Amino acid sequence: MPDWRLPRLRHPALAVWRRNVLVWRRLLGPAIVMNMGEPLLMLLGLGYGLGLFIGQMGGMPYLTYVASGIVASSCMNSASFEAMYSVHTRMVPQQTYASLLVTPLEVDDILAGEMLWGATKGTISGVTIILVAGALGHVHPWTALPAVPALLLVGLCFTGPALVMSALSPSYDFFNYYQTLALMPMFVLSGVFYPTDSLPQAVQWLPQVLPLSHAVALLRPLVAGQPMHDVALHGAVLALYAASGYYAAVVLVRRRLLV
Amino acid sequence: MTADSAQPAIVIARRLSKRFGKREVVREVDFEVLPGRCFGFLGPNGAGKTTTLRMILGVSPITAGELRVFGESMPAAARSARRRIGVVPQADNLDPDFTVAENLRVYASYFDLPARAVMGQVRELLEFAGLSERAEARIDALSGGMKRRLTIARALINDPELLILDEPTTGLDPQARHMIWGRLRELIRAGKTLLLTTHYMEEAERLCDELVIMDHGRILTRGSPAALVQEYVEPEVLEIRGQLERVRELLAGVEGCRAESLGDTCYCYSADARPLIQCLEGRSGITFVHRPAGLEDVFLRLTGRELRD
Numbered sequence: 001m002p003d004w005r006l007p008r009l010r011h012p013a014l015a016v017w018r019r020n021v022l023v024w025r026r027l028l029g030p031a032i033v034m035n036m037g038e039p040l041l042m043l044l045g046l047g048y049g050l051g052l053f054i055g056q057m058g059g060m061p062y063l064t065y066v067a068s069g070i071v072a073s074s075c076m077n078s079a080s081f082e083a084m085y086s087v088h089t090r091m092v093p094q095q096t097y098a099s100l101l102v103t104p105l106e107v108d109d110i111l112a113g114e115m116l117w118g119a120t121k122g123t124i125s126g127v128t129i130i131l132v133a134g135a136l137g138h139v140h141p142w143t144a145l146p147a148v149p150a151l152l153l154v155g156l157c158f159t160g161p162a163l164v165m166s167a168l169s170p171s172y173d174f175f176n177y178y179q180t181l182a183l184m185p186m187f188v189l190s191g192v193f194y195p196t197d198s199l200p201q202a203v204q205w206l207p208q209v210l211p212l213s214h215a216v217a218l219l220r221p222l223v224a225g226q227p228m229h230d231v232a233l234h235g236a237v238l239a240l241y242a243a244s245g246y247y248a249a250v251v252l253v254r255r256r257l258l259v
Numbered sequence: 260m261t262a263d264s265a266q267p268a269i270v271i272a273r274r275l276s277k278r279f280g281k282r283e284v285v286r287e288v289d290f291e292v293l294p295g296r297c298f299g300f301l302g303p304n305g306a307g308k309t310t311t312l313r314m315i316l317g318v319s320p321i322t323a324g325e326l327r328v329f330g331e332s333m334p335a336a337a338r339s340a341r342r343r344i345g346v347v348p349q350a351d352n353l354d355p356d357f358t359v360a361e362n363l364r365v366y367a368s369y370f371d372l373p374a375r376a377v378m379g380q381v382r383e384l385l386e387f388a389g390l391s392e393r394a395e396a397r398i399d400a401l402s403g404g405m406k407r408r409l410t411i412a413r414a415l416i417n418d419p420e421l422l423i424l425d426e427p428t429t430g431l432d433p434q435a436r437h438m439i440w441g442r443l444r445e446l447i448r449a450g451k452t453l454l455l456t457t458h459y460m461e462e463a464e465r466l467c468d469e470l471v472i473m474d475h476g477r478i479l480t481r482g483s484p485a486a487l488v489q490e491y492v493e494p495e496v497l498e499i500r501g502q503l504e505r506v507r508e509l510l511a512g513v514e515g516c517r518a519e520s521l522g523d524t525c526y527c528y529s530a531d532a533r534p535l536i537q538c539l540e541g542r543s544g545i546t547f548v549h550r551p552a553g554l555e556d557v558f559l560r561l562t563g564r565e566l567r568d
Contacts (some may be wrong), residue, residue, distance in 0.1 A: 012369070022365065065391060094355065098348065104342045
């Protein structure tokens with residue numbers, strides 16, 4: 001019988017977040033390289049390579065366009081991977097959650113801490129891309145500062161559903177499904193590289209329900225310093241994914257660990 | 260069994276039951292753990308010991324019955340109860356990403372105890388666990404005994420009134436076990452209440468003031484180790500090996516002796532083993548050991564001698 005009670009948000013969640021920060025600080029080198037490497041290559045390859053042919057897109061240089069899209073997608077990837085691989089490690093092989101659950105912490109607190117941490121990792125990734133694009137002279141990091149709170153929301157939005165995957169996963173291999181069936185298609189279809197209105201009419205509705213489209217729509221003007229549209233809609237969709245993901249994950253992890 | 264009415268029991272279970280689907284793991288157990296005592300759950304694998312502990316900690320839903328910890332009903336009071344409990348789990352789950360001292364400091368933060376506030380305590384606990392020299396060592400550099408000691412130290416970081424230990428010395432070498440027993444006795448002397456599960460008779464005999472023997476989810480009996488030995492088995496045991504056919508014939512001629520066989524060994528229980536010893540002495544092909552009866556004999560008598568997985 002699943003425990004459907006709504007999770008309570010309490011400050012002990014911060015202890016879990018702090019634990020993860022401490023571990024991350026120790027593994028900073030490899031973490032940064034992994035966070036930056038792929039999006040950086042993508043940015044340079046597509047931005048400079050394709051940019052030469054494309055010139056402008058959406059009223060901005062193509063490199064700025066791609067950079068602002070990759071800010072969103074790297075936030076998505078970073079948060080998702082943290083909430084899958086690292087959370088699985090803590091939940092199953094390392095039994096960290098088992099040791100946490102016999103302290104005053106509850107599943108609610110542990111996953112709230114993981115939500116915050118996933119969002120933090122996503123934000124770090126997004127900010128890194130902003131800084132790199134800034135160094136290349138295609139983004140003004142200071143005008144992009146308001147992107148930070150938006151990145152936190154985007155990070156929460158992708159941590160939630162990835163936590164659900166962790167709660168369900170029997171092993172690491174399970175995450176391949178989510179990666180191939182959810183993250184990859186979103187990466188391609190959500191307006192990171194081209195405006196979604198260039199998609200065929202029949203699938204125009206698709207980006208509307210994908211959280212990454214809303215993340216891109218929210219972050220791109222912030223990063224590129226352009227006027228924003230439909231902030232409330234985008235924010236609401238992102239918050240909805242975050243909250244429902246978190247809630248489902250709490251119920252599923254309770255079912256999995258509190259037996 | 261509530262002998263000490265002035266001091267209310269720390270844990271009280273009444274008809275406590277746990278079912279996984281159709282499988283009954285804990286069946287209507289009653290027990291109470293009195294403060295300042297060491298209470299043991301003794302039983303073979305699968306007896307329901309760990310599940311009972313998990314219910315006490317509020318991390319396993321109760322199927323039926325009543326459970327009170329520190330006077331409050333579980334699992335409603337789980338969070339506040341766990342604040343006053345320390346736990347040594349069956350499998351070490353120290354944080355491999357941290358050093359020895361960091362493990363204690365970070366664990367303290369889960370109890371809302373900031374690192375600065377527990378500095379002195381961390382030092383004391385490292386000393387208690389004999390790990391002061393290894394404070395900055397990584398977890399994977401520790402031996403099994405050291406990890407166990409650190410896990411016990413970690414369980415004490417919140418200065419708990421009740422310490423719950425799930426098979427605290429399983430898998431350790433004799434030196435490490437004796438050191439841990441010594442430390443646990445220190446804790447009992449210091450007034451802590453201990454609740455432990457074990458399938459080592461010597462552990463129960465050395466540590467527990469009172470214990471219950473569990474099997475197939477039920478409590479078969481309870482009492483102090485000495486009282487249980489007195490109640491269930493004759494005081495003297497002869498373990499006889501070799502030529503069991505002939506041993507059986509010999510036994511038939513001796514009065515007041517109860518015999519049980521297990522594998523190649525025959526266990527003879529009696530009030531006085533001398534007549535049997537005289538009968539066996541000097542016979543070739545037969546060896547025997549004469550010893551006083553212990554908890555293991557009670558345990559085997561109650562739970563049977565067949566193998567458990």
